[in-house]
Amino acid sequence: MRFAANAPPPMLDLLVAPLATAVAARLGRLPGEIAPLIGPPAKGQGADLALPCFQLAKSANRNSAQLAADLATLEVPGMALSAAGPFLNAALQPATVAGVLLPVLAGDPLLCLRRDHGEGKTVCIDFSSPNIAKHLAFHHIRSTMIGNALARLYGACGWRVVRINFLGDWGTAFGRLISAWHREGLTLAQLDAAPDRVTFLNELYVRASQAEKADPAKEADSRRWSKALEDGDAEARHLWQIFKDASLAEFQRIYALLGVGFDSWKGEAFYEDKMGAVLAELESRGLTKVDQGATVVDLSALGLKKPMLLRRADGGSLYATRDLAACDDRWKDYAFDRSLYVVDLGQALHFKEWFACAALLGRAYADRLRHIGFGIVLLWNDEPGEGLEPGWARGRTRGGKVMLLREVLEESVDRARAVIAEKNPGIEGDERERIARAVGVGAVVFNDLKNARTNDVKFKFEEALRFDGETGPYLQFAHARLCSIERKFREAFPQAPAGDPARIARDDEKAVLIAIARLGSALDRAVESDEPSQLAQGLLALAAAVSAWLTAGSKDDTARVLVEDAALAASRLRLVRAARAALGEGLRLLGLEAPERM
RNA sequence: GCGCUCGUAGCUCAGCUGGAUAGAGCGCUGCCCUCCGAAGGCAGAGGUCCUUGGUUCGAAUCCAAGCGAGCGCGCCA
Secondary structure, three states, X not given: OOOOOOOOOHHHHHHHHHXXXXXXXXXXXXXXXXXXXXXXXOOOOOOOEEEEOHHHHHHOOOOHHXXXXXXOOOOOOOEEEEEEOOEEEEEEOHHHHHHHHHHHHHXXXXXXXXXXXXXXXXXXXXOOOOEOOOOOEOOHHHHHHHHHHHHHHHHHOOOEEEEEOOOEOOOOHHHHHHHHHHHOOOOHHHHHHOOOHHHHHHHHHHHHHHHHHHOHHHHHHHHHHHHHHHOOOHHHHHHHHHHHHHHHHHHHHHHHHHOOOOOEOOOHHHHOOOHHHHHHHHHHOOOEEXXXXXXXXXXXXXOOOOOEEEEOOOOOEOXXXXXXXXXXXXXXXXXXXXXXEEOOHHHHHHHHHHHHHHHHOOOOOXXXXXXXXOOOEEEEEOOOOOOOOOEEEEOOEOOOEOOEHHHHHHHHXXXXXXXXXXXXXXXXXXXXXXHHHHHHHHXXXXXHHOOOOOOOEEEOHHHHOOOOOOOHHHHHHHHHHHHHHHHHHHHHOOOOOOOOHHHOOOHHHHHHHHHHXXXXXXXXXXXXOOOOHHHHHHHHHHHHHHHHHHHHHHHOHHHOOOOOOHXXXXXXXXXXXXXXXXXXXXXXXXXXXXXXXX
């Protein structure tokens, strides 16, 4: 069983424990047997915890409704118990919840989003992995930000995290580029002068392809350069390195905007001379055979009907072999306990195959590999043509061009800047620019992370870049409101009293506390299922509770944080702090910034 | 043909690993700013949870079959 199956996380456990202990004592069971049965109640019951009594009744050979009624007579401090048919409901007093949680969070407000079950363990995360000399297209956001979020989520659970960008930096395209570069007599100065060096290389590539179609001699020249590059020719390698450096510099601009970094940039080229060993090992063990000139490995023993291709008929290497060689290298360097490959679901079979191949080779790491698949980006097509209905379609838009990640981010930042100028004209200059980036980028990133990763993402500019509803800016806004109240509190109460959890008495305040307490289990689920949306949904629930609470204060003066009674205000401020820290940390774990104003 | 991912409100999606009357955002209707930030909140209308069987005290959730959609299935990565 997985670790989380019957171990409630600390925060929520603090609330559940007294109930579990009391029930266990009455029934002669262990609290650890009862706690996992306690879950959220049905809506409209006015309860915070619920215990369905079916299983307990069965094992005690009793009627479930009678058992619930019996348990409802228990006395648990700070809780009102009631039976509703076969359910035991527990309504917690706000002050009780506050008394349990606020002192813990005062010590370390990030504790609600920290776990330690990854201590001493290492996870490798292979993500983003673009091809060089090509643009980061919009769809690259998926691998990049899912991988980034997972890296942070694992980190929050105590794992040592190795972030790997497995660059696509090898292939025949480079022979073509080198050939055209020479033919056109280009210089490094010209490349560096380009507004976008990847665009420069892209256009060179397009010209080269067209030229080759018209002239076999040029095609032959490309092939010569490809061969030279493979053979380690100094000039070819030098130019290849220039193309690679220029591409990485452009990538880094976007990674910086997204707040993403990597520990390893070893790409495909690095493994070019390291695949022979893996192939030789497979061959020497008699696991391979030759079929139609290609070298394949039979995986039928592991339930895969078709063999996997290891080497082309012309002797060229294939990327399954490259993945195996890279994995051996990572195992040697990091001795990982888990290794994630954040790659779209279209490649599921490829991963299944080479994972099986690793098992066949008896690799110790074979069962530590996980393919983290995700759905594709679909774009709305208004004019499909030929009488087809408008609808969601894979692929390109705007005249057949791929949508670039940078373009989408810039458009979103522009929109955010306009909204800030309108709603909060007091924010100007550098600060406005910084916040526009945080909000605009955050909107795009959260849109990508809020739903299950295996779903396809349906992208419409107007809808993905809106800032109302369940969006990144919605979370950021709730955070900014809390920050604002903290600022005003410091002005209004320079010498504030300490605050007392016992003064927390409102149901909407309790709802905020419970939403915070549930974040820990959301983090557990996010890591165990490699699913950032689990935390995203938890944060939406917290922000909704915060917004309802704070908005109540605009109609009802007594509901405000900043009431005249300084002791009450200070008490409520402790809740503001806890919620602000939880939201801010949750946003950061997903890879969004949490501005204090917006 | 085989495999993978899906099918929940008009649209886009949640549904905490089997629990009580299935929830949210957008859109629609009606409210709430002399403002602790309306990028917000409250209320309302709106669903044979694709179908049929099975397991179970209990199924949107697990199993099987079928229907429908998308994507893969030997020299690209």
